[in-house]
Amino acid sequence: MTALCAAESIEDNSSKGLQIDGRNLIAVRKRGQLYLYENSCPHRSIPLEWVPDQFLDTDKHYIQCATHGALFRIEDGLCITGPCVDDHLTAVAFEVRDGMICLS
Numbered sequence: 715m716t717a718l719c720a721a722e723s724i725e726d727n728s729s730k731g732l733q734i735d736g737r738n739l740i741a742v743r744k745r746g747q748l749y750l751y752e753n754s755c756p757h758r759s760i761p762l763e764w765v766p767d768q769f770l771d772t773d774k775h776y777i778q779c780a781t782h783g784a785l786f787r788i789e790d791g792l793c794i795t796g797p798c799v800d801d802h803l804t805a806v807a808f809e810v811r812d813g814m815i816c817l818s
């Protein structure tokens with residue numbers, strides 16, 4: 715079980731980049747729920763952000779790729795608009811244990 719960070723360090727409607735064991739991940743919290751994805755856009759297989767920890771659109775409704783603007787639903791990673799529409803971000807299995815986000 716690999717601990718990533720404290721769950722409470724990710725506030726509602728915010729996102730955070732996490733690196734662990736050579737993996738590049740993003741964590742997002744929406745309506746109190748945490749989501750974890752690989753930080754790789756399905757369009758070009760490159761990281762989603764230009765600015766550290768900023769993965770959300772201005773309304774904080776979607777995860778946004780900074781390169782070509784694809785928008786992904788936070789809840790399931792589905793791309794709803796952009797060059798990779800209908801593709802998904804890759805979800806990462808995790809659990810919160812003793813207040814820490816841990817890879818399952």
Ligand code: FES
Pocket residue numbers: 755756757758759760779780781782783784796797798
């Ligand atoms: S690299 Fe993400 S939309 Fe093109």
